[in-house]
Amino acid sequence: MILNITFQGHSADYQLGLDHDASDGEIRRIAREVLRSGGIRGMHVPDLADDAFRNYVVDRLRAPGGEPRIYLRPKVPFGAGG
């Protein structure tokens, strides 16, 4: 399954070695470690903060071919009631 991460002006895919439904927390933890380790070209952030993805959400979609894709993206709600 593919994990797409958008961070600091870059958006890239990472091949996830998962065969189960990871929780949102697991996805955030995996993404954090991928960026820290430089697992995606152009997105190496060794000192990435633990809470870097605190305000991100996880979308679980399917590509046109049917393969599952996970997107880690910023949340975008607004509101006076927040």
Next chain:
Amino acid sequence: MLREVCFLIGKSGEVLWADTSGCAASLADSRARWDAIWRARGELVEVAHSHPVGPAAFSAEDESTMAAIDSALGRPVRYSVVAPRATMVRFGGETFRLAPEPWWAALMRLSSGMARASLHKLHKQKEMRR
């Protein structure tokens, strides 16, 4: 009907994209809104939304969303909130009241269901631009 509205504003002050909610006090998270922000990132200068019943201030939800968008885009974006009597802006760590307001503030009030006076103000601004 009062409802919150979101505009994405481009370099020339044009509205690049807009969406709305069915609620006067919130705009729910939206993958479509994020996709629009990402697609427009090269020309996007401002993300504006309305608070049709006030306050003329950024909420806690707004603050965390602005931080998330800036983190994803890798640059600070200008943000604004259009309330019935004022438009507040956040840019470069500063928050200030915007005067005069941009042309689209009246359009946002109108589409948010705020006072009918917004329509008259919009017509007046259009006349002045001619």
